[in-house]
Amino acid sequence: MNFKDYIRVIPDYPQPGIRFKDITTLLKDGAAYRAAIEAMHKAIAHKEIDLVAGPEARGFVIGAPLAISLGVGFVPVRKSGKLPGETVEASYDLEYGKDRLAIHADSIKPGQRVLIADDLLATGGTIATTIDLIRQLGGEVVGASFLIELSYLPGREKLGGIEVQSLITY
Numbered sequence: 813m814n815f816k817d818y819i820r821v822i823p824d825y826p827q828p829g830i831r832f833k834d835i836t837t838l839l840k841d842g843a844a845y846r847a848a849i850e851a852m853h854k855a856i857a858h859k860e861i862d863l864v865a866g867p868e869a870r871g872f873v874i875g876a877p878l879a880i881s882l883g884v885g886f887v888p889v890r891k892s893g894k895l896p897g898e899t900v901e902a903s904y905d906l907e908y909g910k911d912r913l914a915i916h917a918d919s920i921k922p923g924q925r926v927l928i929a930d931d932l933l934a935t936g937g938t939i940a941t942t943i944d945l946i947r948q949l950g951g952e953v954v955g956a957s958f959l960i961e962l963s964y965l966p967g968r969e970k971l972g973g974i975e976v977q978s979l980i981t982y
């Protein structure tokens with residue numbers, strides 16, 4: 813399956829100059845969505861993984877089905893102010909704007925092997941921050957899996973040697 817055919821590119825959203833990769837066109841197609849999760853699973857099937865962590869919101873629609881497919885738990889990494897328990901938090905920059913992420917302090921036990929999953933790797937700010945939060949809890953980041961990678965941005969370099977898998981590259 814050519815997954816790129818299912819991604820809609822919207823120019824100048826949310827700001828002039830950004831070419832927004834809209835995944836809703838893939839998500840609404842059941843066969844394409846399932847095939848994408850299966851292909852992402854296949855690419856990391858050799859790894860030993862205890863948990864999948866995914867950042868809000870689009871990281872949930874990729875990370876949660878990937879966790880179910882792997883038979884492991886899912887840890888939501890949320891925008892600050894959304895989690896009810898004790899959290900660890902960090903701020904970061906995006907391709908457009910700034911944000912702050914939080915993770916429940918008891919969501920990962922020291923030594924657990926965590927795969928990060930998200931829809932898209934752009935500048936790497938979201939995932940670099942997610943790596944930082946997981947490590948603050950003593951988790952071991954065993955890789956990062958993306959549906960889409962924007963190779964014209966230095967996202968990979970920002971992840972400090974973490975193994976990166978992506979299904980679609982622009």
Ligand SMILES: O=P(O)(O)OC[C@H]1O[C@H](OP(=O)(O)OP(=O)(O)O)[C@H](O)[C@@H]1O
Nearest residue numbers: 868869870906907933934935936937938
């Ligand atoms: O590599 P980066 O430059 O950090 O950008 C990638 C992140 O940006 C988007 O999320 P966004 O923060 O727009 O939130 P959303 O998933 O709630 O739409 C996307 O889903 C990634 O998580």
Ligand SMILES: Nc1ncnc2[nH]cnc12
Nearest residue numbers: 830831832833907932934
């Ligand atoms: N160009 C882009 N398209 C979709 N989501 C993004 N997140 C960061 N950059 C993006």
